[in-house]
Amino acid sequence: MWSIFKKDIKSIVTNWVAAILIGGLMLLPSLYAWFNIKASWDPYSQTDQLPVAVVNEDIGATVRDIELNIGDEVVKELKNNKDMDWHFVDRKEAMDKVEYGDYFAVIVIPENFSKKLGTVIEDRPEKAKVEYYVNEKINAIAPKITASGAGGIVDKITSNFISTVNGTIFEKFNELGLEIEKDLPDIKKFEEYVFQMEEKLPEIHTLLNDSLADAENAKGMIDKAQALVPDAKRVTGEGLQTIDDTTAFLDKAENRLNEIAPQVQKNLEQVQKMATEVNDFISTVQSSDINLNQGKEISDQINGQITSSIENIEAIEGALNQLQEQNNNNEEGSNTNQEQINQALEQLALLKSELQNIQESGQRITAFLSDKQQELDDLIGQIQTMAATTANEIDAFVKLYNEEIEPTVKQEVANAKKTLNDARGILSEIQKTIPEVEKILANTEGNLGEGEETLKKILGEYPYVNDKINQLADRIREIQGETDINEIIELLQNDPEAEKGFFEEPVLLNKNSLFPIPNYGTGMTPFYTVLAIWVGALLLISLLATGVHNSIDYTEKQIYFGKLFTFMSIGFVQALIVTSGDMFILGVDIAEPVWFILFGLIISLVFISIVYTLVSVFGDVGKAMAIVFLVLQIAGSGGTYPVALLPEFFQTIHPFLPFSYAVDLMREAVGGIVWERVYRDLMFLVLFGIIALLIGTFLKGPLSKKTNALMKKSKESGLFH
Known part of the structure; x- marks a missing residue:
């Protein structure tokens, strides 16, 4: 090896x-x-050499009278950004070059970008969109890098938008905190009002029910009143007609009284004269020797004179009866006037009765003259006494008629005419008022109808209001037990700039390698x-x-x-x-x-x-x-x-x-x-x-x-x- x-x-x-x-x-x-x-030493530090196109089509928007163009702000910021090789071109050039491969990606800011962001203050905010086009066939990694760049733009816009919006919100919160602190006594009062309302709701419900019942009753009364309006119109018209008729009748009665007054005076004077003559005649007869053979002649003379007096009295009675009848037909006639006429008629009836008795006594003279001389003398004495009394009574009646009856009747007729004239004025005013009353009743009926409907609606909503007031009261009690409003005020009064900075970057990544x-x-x-x-x-x-x-x-x-x-x-x-x-x-x-x-x-x-x-x-x-x-x-x-x-x-x-x-x-x-x-x-x-x-x-x-x-x-x- x-x-x-x-x-x-x-x-x-x-x-x-x-x-x-x-x-x-x-x-x-x-x-x-x-x-x-x-080659792979630090590729992400070289992204400034990746060409990426930016197309800004944002036309801006007006939000709360403030001109806003987020697209321009993004372009301005990207021009100072060196993360990539940004090219600011129009859509056609951008799409042509990204398709050919000259640009790795294209970012398009649409024309409604600012408008969509501005909807954040509306009930239904819409999300703004940024279009991103990438040519992924050029390189496997480049699309990921450009996507990261596009995402960074979106993240930056989002971060700035959130920080701006939240900064504004917290400025308002700060103002709100100051306002709440200022209005804290009113808030306490509001809490008391809610609790009082909760306590009073059952009583309010009872009052509403009573009010609805009263409204229904009042509506019924108004319906009845409206039903009586035609009768009131008719009765008023008839009353005016009656007053006019009565006034006309009184005018006729007054004229008639004025016409018969001289005749009555003349008749009274004749009765008075005849009574005196009868009395004088009887005295003459009594004082002289009476030839019984002349009894028939004397009796005929007495009978003729008395008959004439009775006719005069009956004429006066007829006139007074006419006056009494007119007075009775006049509903406004005076009771005093009636009593005076009745008194006069009674006295006339008495005089007439006494004259009739004298006449009857005279007739008996003839019958008994031949048989009873003594009785004749006594009878003549009685006749003389009765004639004297009658003469005195006629004198008293004439005086009463002249001094009281005739003036009183005239005065009462005048008073009745004045009363009727006043009554006519009142009825005329009533007649003029009836259309206004009718209109008021119609309006009142309509208002009552609306009020009744409103009361019914309120009563229908009462269970909901009752539940909500009770829930609100319970929630206030819970909040009072869980939180302190002073702490809430202190929280709202935080520094807006600090809060804005927090929401711009709420989480800091503290990297520990x-x-x-x-x-x-x-x-x-x-x-x-x-x-x-x-x-x-x-x-x-x-x-x-x-x-x-x-x-x-x-x-x-x-x-x-x-x-x-x-x-x-x-x-x-x-x-x-x-x-x-x-x-x-x-x-x-x-x-x-x-x-x-x-x-x-x-x-x-x-x-x-x-x-x-x-x-x-x-x-x-x-x-x-x-x-x-x-x-x-x-x-x-x-x-x-x-x-x-x-x-x-x-x-x-x-x-x-x-x-x-x-x-x-x-x-x-x-x-x-x-x-x-x-x-x-x-x-x-x-x-x-x-x-x-x-x-x-x-x-x-x-x-x-x-x-x-x-x-x-x-x-x-x-x-x-």
């Missing part, structure tokens, strides 16, 4: 061509790692370094022979281990170059530089053992196996993407791939060592190396004849060396 190893080293040293080729094999894997690490990685290239260094070590092993087995000349002098095991030492030595140098170059040429920031190099050397020994064993044991088939193994490990080791994001197949094979533990081991050195993980990774890597050595030790001999025959057959094709 040592002989084979020393021979290989001597060939390298003494053959300058071999030395150059081996030197190239040592350096080439490092270049593979370095170029990839450098346990194992800080300064850039993307550093993060990819473990993967590309491990990949370079495996590629270096593939280059070795592709160019260097795994067998020896004069193989009959060596056993298969000696050849296997002798060549293994050669491969390991070259691989050792490859690992040393790539790990050292990562730190000193590229400047990768390695947390544990010494362990980084040592881990690289261990990985190289394991990888060389695996790849060399595959080719040494299986020949060209082993080379293919090593390449396939490389492909599987690139995809399944989790070197570029987290294992959890890989397809299920690669997640399944991940634990059985040497790359998985090699990359993880190098990450420990790059970021910072957790020894528990280092021990686990080293254990599995050593296990893979041991397995490879065991396969080479025990299968190299038994499989060598078959492998050599297979290789000889492939060479005969002229396609393989």
Whole structure:
């Protein structure tokens, strides 16, 4: 084994061509790692070279009399933004160039952008939209970067919008807090009013029911009153007509009284004169000698005079009866007037009765004159007494009529006419008022109807109002028990600018890197370094022979281990170059530089053992196996993407791939060592190396004849060396 190893080293040293080729094999894997690490060093810092078009079509909007154009503000801000290579063009140019590939993406701010944002103060706010077009076929990563840029624009707009809106809101809250503090006594009163309202609601409900009943009753009364209005019109008209008729009748009665007054006076004077004459005549008869033979003549004279007096009295009675009848027909007639007429009629009736008695007595004179002279004298004496009394009574009646009856009747007629005239004026006013009363009743009926409907509606809403007032009162009591309004006022009076700043960036990400990685290239260094070590092993087995000349002098095991030492030595140098170059040429920031190099050397020994064993044991088939193994490990080791994001197949094979533990081991050195993980990774890597050595030790001999025959057959094709 040592002989084979020393021979290989001597060939390298003494053959300058071999030395150059081996030197190239040592350096080439490092270049593979370095170029990839450098290319991915910090790609996100170069996004300012990605051309992205911005199309601003926003026409602005007017919100609360304030002109607003968010699109212009976005453009102004992007012009000072260096995150990407922004191009501000129109829609046609932007779409043409993004389709051709000159622009990676296009961001379009639509014409209603400001208008939609302005709807935040309306009942139904609408979300503003930003259109984003991307040509994803240009590059796999660029669309993600430009999308991040577009999302950053949206996030910035959103952040500024939220901070502005919330700043305004908290300014209003601050003003509201001051107003609430100022109106705190009124708020306390309001609470008291709510509690009082809660207490009074049952009484209010009762009053509403009573009011509705009263309204219904009042409406019924008004309906009755309206029904009586036609009767009132009729009665008033009839009353006016009656008054007019009565006044006319009184005028006639007054005229009639004036007409008969002289006749009554004349008749009274004649009765008075006749009574005196009767009285004088009787006195004359009494004082003279009466010839009984002349009794009939005397009786006829007395009878004639008395008959004339009775006719005069009856004429007076007729006149007074007419006056009494007119007075009775006049409903407004005076009771005093009636009594005077009745008194006069009674006295006239008495006079008439006494005259009739005298007449009857006179007639008896003739009958008894011849028989009873003495009785005649007595009768004449009685007649004389009665005539004297009658004359005195007639004198008294004449005086009563002249002084009381006639003036009183005239005065009462005048009073009745005045009363009727006043009554007519009153009825005329009433008649004029009836249309207004009718109108008022109609309006009142309408108002009562509306009021009744309103009361019914209020009563219908009462359960809802009652529930809400009770809920409000209960909620106030809960709030009083849970919070203090002074604390709320203090909260509302917070600094608006501080609140605006808070909502502009409500959460600050306080990043604490346990194992800080300064850039993307550093993060990819473990993967590309491990990949370079495996590629270096593939280059070795592709160019260097795994067998020896004069193989009959060596056993298969000696050849296997002798060549293994050669491969390991070259691989050792490859690992040393790539790990050292990562730190000193590229400047990768390695947390544990010494362990980084040592881990690289261990990985190289394991990888060389695996790849060399595959080719040494299986020949060209082993080379293919090593390449396939490389492909599987690139995809399944989790070197570029987290294992959890890989397809299920690669997640399944991940634990059985040497790359998985090699990359993880190098990450420990790059970021910072957790020894528990280092021990686990080293254990599995050593296990893979041991397995490879065991396969080479025990299968190299038994499989060598078959492998050599297979290789000889492939060479005969002229396609393989």
